[in-house]
Structure formats: C-alpha cells, structure tokens
Amino acid sequence: MPVQDLEKIFQEKIDQEIKIEPRDWMPEAYRKTNIRQISQHAHSEVVGMLPEGNWISRAPSLKRKAILLAKVQDEGGHGLYLYSAAETLGMSRDEMISDLLSGKAKYSSIFNYPALTWADMGAVGWLVDGAAILNQVMLCRTSYGPYARAMVRICKEESFHQRQGFEALLVLSRGTDAQKAMCQESINRWWWPSLMMFGPKDSESTNSDQSMKWKIKRKTNDELRQQFVDMIAEQIKVLGMRLPDDQLKWNEERKHYDFGEINWDEFWNVVKGNGPCNKQRLDARKKAHDDGAWVRAAALAYAAKKINTKNEKAA
Amino acid sequence: MNDPLNKYILHLADNALILAQRNGEWCGHGPILEQDIAITNISLDLLGQARNFYQYAASLQGNDATEDSLAYLRIENEYRNGLLVEQPNIDWAQTILRQYFFSTYQYLLYEKLQAADDAQLAAIAAKALKEVSYHLRWSREWVIRLGDGTAESHRRMIQAVDALWRYTGELFIPADYENQVGVDVSLIKDAWTEQVNVVMAEAGISLPEKTYMQTGGKQGIHTEHLGYILAELQYVQRAYPNSSW
Numbered sequence: 001m002p003v004q005d006l007e008k009i010f011q012e013k014i015d016q017e018i019k020i021e022p023r024d025w026m027p028e029a030y031r032k033t034n035i036r037q038i039s040q041h042a043h044s045e046v047v048g049m050l051p052e053g054n055w056i057s058r059a060p061s062l063k064r065k066a067i068l069l070a071k072v073q074d075e076g077g078h079g080l081y082l083y084s085a086a087e088t089l090g091m092s093r094d095e096m097i098s099d100l101l102s103g104k105a106k107y108s109s110i111f112n113y114p115a116l117t118w119a120d121m122g123a124v125g126w127l128v129d130g131a132a133i134l135n136q137v138m139l140c141r142t143s144y145g146p147y148a149r150a151m152v153r154i155c156k157e158e159s160f161h162q163r164q165g166f167e168a169l170l171v172l173s174r175g176t177d178a179q180k181a182m183c184q185e186s187i188n189r190w191w192w193p194s195l196m197m198f199g200p201k202d203s204e205s206t207n208s209d210q211s212m213k214w215k216i217k218r219k220t221n222d223e224l225r226q227q228f229v230d231m232i233a234e235q236i237k238v239l240g241m242r243l244p245d246d247q248l249k250w251n252e253e254r255k256h257y258d259f260g261e262i263n264w265d266e267f268w269n270v271v272k273g274n275g276p277c278n279k280q281r282l283d284a285r286k287k288a289h290d291d292g293a294w295v296r297a298a299a300l301a302y303a304a305k306k307i308n309t310k311n312e313k314a315a
Numbered sequence: 316m317n318d319p320l321n322k323y324i325l326h327l328a329d330n331a332l333i334l335a336q337r338n339g340e341w342c343g344h345g346p347i348l349e350q351d352i353a354i355t356n357i358s359l360d361l362l363g364q365a366r367n368f369y370q371y372a373a374s375l376q377g378n379d380a381t382e383d384s385l386a387y388l389r390i391e392n393e394y395r396n397g398l399l400v401e402q403p404n405i406d407w408a409q410t411i412l413r414q415y416f417f418s419t420y421q422y423l424l425y426e427k428l429q430a431a432d433d434a435q436l437a438a439i440a441a442k443a444l445k446e447v448s449y450h451l452r453w454s455r456e457w458v459i460r461l462g463d464g465t466a467e468s469h470r471r472m473i474q475a476v477d478a479l480w481r482y483t484g485e486l487f488i489p490a491d492y493e494n495q496v497g498v499d500v501s502l503i504k505d506a507w508t509e510q511v512n513v514v515m516a517e518a519g520i521s522l523p524e525k526t527y528m529q530t531g532g533k534q535g536i537h538t539e540h541l542g543y544i545l546a547e548l549q550y551v552q553r554a555y556p557n558s559s560w
Contacts, residue, residue: 046348053343057336060551060560061383062366065339066359072342073355080348118551118560168560176558284344292346294471295407298464305463 014215019145022088030214034144035089036105037216039096042082043107045075047100047281051115052124060118067164068121074157081153085146101286108132109267110197112275119172119179119186125165127187127194130232133158134224135198143215166235173239180241187236188244195259196267198225226256233257321372322395322492324436325385326533328368329396332386334417335361336544337404346407353453357414360446367439387552391542392535395490399482401532401540408461408471412479415454419510420486422447423503431497455514462518472520484528491534 006025013020020026049072056072059065083093099105110128115121136158139151172183199205199221211217219227229248236243247260269275338358345351369382399417404410425447428440461468487504515522531537551560 049343056339056342057547058550062386064560066362069359073352076352288344294467295346298461298468302460302464
C-alpha cells in the first residue's frame, strides 16, 4: 500500500478516536514524537525521585516519612510503566537511560530546583504534582494506546500525591508562626517554576500543532496553564497564604484569572542546563548508574550460570 | 518508662526504625529501578512495624507519649536497637547482607513472638511476619546471586561479611529486659546459624570461624553511626519544638 494511503488510514483512526497500538503502521515522526515524549516523561519520574528522596531521612513525623517513602516509590513505579510503554515503540530502556545520562534526552526542568525545607515536600505535591496532573489527565486520552493506559494508572496515584501535598501545607498553615513562614516561603519559590512546567507559550511552541492533530496532546500549553492558575488561585485561599504575583486577579469578562508574565529567560536558562540543580541531578543519576554496574553484571552472570546448569542437566 | 516490657517494645521498634532509615537512603539511588523500588518497599514495611511498636509503647506509657515523641525525642543511649542495623549502607553487598542477617533473625523472632502472651505484641508480630518472609526471600536470593555472580560481586560479599559478621552475635545475647519479657533469643541462635550456613555455602562465601562479637546496642551503647542517624532523623522536630506536622 502506498504511504499516502497508510497515512490516510492512520489519520482516520485518530479522528475516529481509535487508539494506535504498537503493531499498527504509524508515521515515523509520530513514533519519534511519542518516544521522545514518553521517555522524557519516564526520566522525569525517576529524576523527580531525587528532590523528595532528599527529605525521607528528615521527615518530621513517622507518618510523614511513611507517606513520603510511599510517594517516591510510586514515582519509581511510574518510571517503570513509562519505560515499558516507550519500549513498545522500539527503543530499549538501556538506550533511553544512556540518552538521559549523556544529556541528549531531557526531563522536566522543575526537578532542577532544590528542595530546601520540609514545606517543599508539601509545595511539590500540591503545585508540581498538581501541574503534572492536568497534563496527565489529558494524556489518559492520548492517541497512543500503551501511553494512554499507563497514564490512567499513574493519574490515580498522582491525585493522592497532590492531596497529601496540600494537606501537609494545610497543617503548616495552621501551625506556629515559624511553620507559616516556612509554608509561604516555599510557595514563593515553587509558584513560578510550576507555571513554567506547561512549557513555552503556544505562539513559541514548535511541537504543538502536529501533536494536536495526532491527538498526542489535546490541550495547548496555554490552556493547561490557565486551568492550573484558576485551580490554584482558589485553593490557596483555604491555606490563607498568597501567590507571589501582584497581577493575579479574577477577570470577570474572561471568567479566568489574569496573571503576570513568566520569566522566560529563567525558563530557557534551566532548559539549557543552568538551573540550580541540573548538574547535581544528572550527577546523582550517573553515580547510581555507575555504582550499580557491578550489581547488574553480577545478576546477569548469575542468571547465565543458572541457565547453563539447567541446560547441562537437560542434556 | 523503665519497666522491662516498655524497654523490650522500644528495642523491637528501634531495630525496625533504624533499618528503615538506612534502607530509605537508597531511595532514588538504587542499582536498577526495580531494586530501588524493592529496597524502598522494605524500608516502608519496617517503618510500619516500628510505628506499630511505638504506638503500643506510647499507649502503655501514657503521659502524652506518642509514636513521634518516642522516635524523635529520645537520645542515642535511650535507643535499644542492635548494632547491626545502624551500620552504613556502603554498597549493595553490605546492604543486602545486613538485610539478610537481620531478616533471618527477625523471621525466627516474630515466629515465636506471635505466640506471646501479650496479645498486642503477638498481633503485630503475626502481621509483620508476612512482610518479613518476603524480605528474607528477597535478600537471600541476592546474597546467593552476589556471592555466586562475578569475581567483583564475590569480593564485595567477602568484604561485607568482614564488616558485618561481628555485629551478629549480639542479636542472640539476651539483654536484661529480654530476660524478663518476650522471646528468649538465645533459643533461636542455632536455627539462625544453620540457615545462614546453608545460604552462605550456596553463595560460596565462607564465614569466619572465630570473630570477637561487638555488643552494647541493645543496652544503649552504640557505634558512632547512630548519632548521625538520629541527627538527621530528629532534626526538624528538634529545630521546631512543640509543633504538629
């Protein structure tokens, strides 16, 4: 069948909301875009374990420690589902990881910001996971089947993550003056980077149009960002805290909150590797990979020995 | 506060908490994602056991004691965990061997404890036993895999034995409070030794014939490591006293 016909059938499936499955024909660019996006998402989960993992040993109560351990473990699990989903498109986990470690593949820039206080564990759950969820809920309906199905499982756990983050901040907001100050200071640091998680403005985004047409994405960066601002601007009232944006104001005409301009220089700077923790995050991943090399080699060697013994017995 | 039952429950809780704290240090840094998740999961199980014991101890103590006041506001010499669990992670071999030695011990201990007269201790042990049997299987498989894997993994396991064997003797010497309540640990020593010998033989690792056994942890005299563990564990509670989290 000529490629034009295959492309036509492919687009018709997308238009009729039929999921694309691993063995289906797909345009090379669709495959590549999905590999890029899913592996980037997997890397984000794994690198995202670092800022929060950093607080496991110092969690202020046994209950918070248990919640944090469970949450970071969940993120590792999300990384696993996503690596598996990306593998269905023909790239191995080893290749993906080597692209991460070489700097070729990206991960969400938000994890290049440091987690400095206990309140950051709340703010990361509420704001960072909150922003991620909006994107992920949309991805539950993405056109590539394995990715959409992985996202359904992930979303269930992520909504728990966001609630626990909000609840951790709620306790601080009702605590001592020092706890309230810790809570506000953390929101101040995480607010703008959270808004940056939705990516460049629609007018500047290079990948958006084709991704919308293929229903990899279903909402634009700016639409999702607005949805996030509207949600958080209401939730923060419950905390009795403020968002660090003097221009944040309800717009009756638009039925949305107006908000200030993002510092796009900062955004691009972090994307290019100059964020406060880009180097530390990648170094930590490289160290875990290098330190684990002998363990993986031993496991392979042992498995090979077992297979040989079995074969000898059989022969 | 100083009665034997209270000391005994805290001893059980401290063992679980300190090993949970050590295993939790791996989270995000494991040798491969599946094992990163596994060691974090074991940490979470142990933390759950610790919480059950601390809550029970707190309920017996009264006087506003909570699981958190017991974990976060006792100092080094009030902690009664064995020396084994506070030893540093160093590498995957030492982490695995520490877990294997401890899980073998914990399994035999809880097996007996679930028949204890104290209904609460028996219930906690019975619930935890299911988790411990997984920890034991997982760590045993890794001990064999590393012992019988490559030359390097074998060498690292020998180093791990050298580092940790000296802390195993204490597990089976009853502390004063263990003479009065709980399981008589001297009675599980033979079963532990026998099981460990079988697994180490399969791993191709020989155990030292004679080693001086370090003791003290169960009486509150620890290695230098515990002070650092508690400094991290307790930092927020101590920096912001009388706060809820």
